[in-house]
Amino acid sequence: GESVGLHLPTLSVQEGDNSIINCAYSNSASDYFIWYKQESGKGPQFIIDIRSNMDKRQGQRVTVLLNKTVKHLSLQIAATQPGDSAVYFCADHFSGTYKYIFGTGTRLKVLA
């Protein structure tokens, strides 16, 4: 069935270190993926996206990697800062459904 899962519910990293958040998806037909960040009391905020015809995409301090062979997605945050503390969701989309399937989220805690 449809599912987008996260390997770790909580990730703690030292400030300045790099963070890697992982996500698995089940639908090989998925054509578009998004990472969202959600801070307490706010709605999810778009971080970065990637289409299925790409393997890697970079933004400001963030990189998303897509491995279609094993249906795995990861978000890398460079030089993690206290402001990066939040819950991160991956979301999966395939054309014609007009919806996204979200994972349950990974809480990132940045330690000073």
Added chain:
Amino acid sequence: KAGVTQTPRYLIKTRGQQVTLSCSPISGHRSVSWYQQTPGQGLQFLFEYFSETQRNKGNFPGRFSGRQFSNSRSEMNVSTLELGDSALYLCASSLSTGEGYGYTFGSGTRLTVV
């Protein structure tokens, strides 16, 4: 440019009542989607509207319904509320097709059913 606006921010209702939540999308966005967020469940898709037409609906009971107006504003209604309907309800809007584009979410409406 104003973001996605959801009203009210907080609601407390009693079991058996009904509730209507409102969402105003970003100007120019014609696709509006609704999600339910509960602890440990992530975001569950409720429905999506484009040009007043529902294009997809998630696996929720018929007590959950929605609509979209000609100005793209959307409302969702939950009838005969149950305790399990307590959640954060999020609305998201996107550009014309709603396909293959990232959503912009509102801050949500926190519904508590007592």
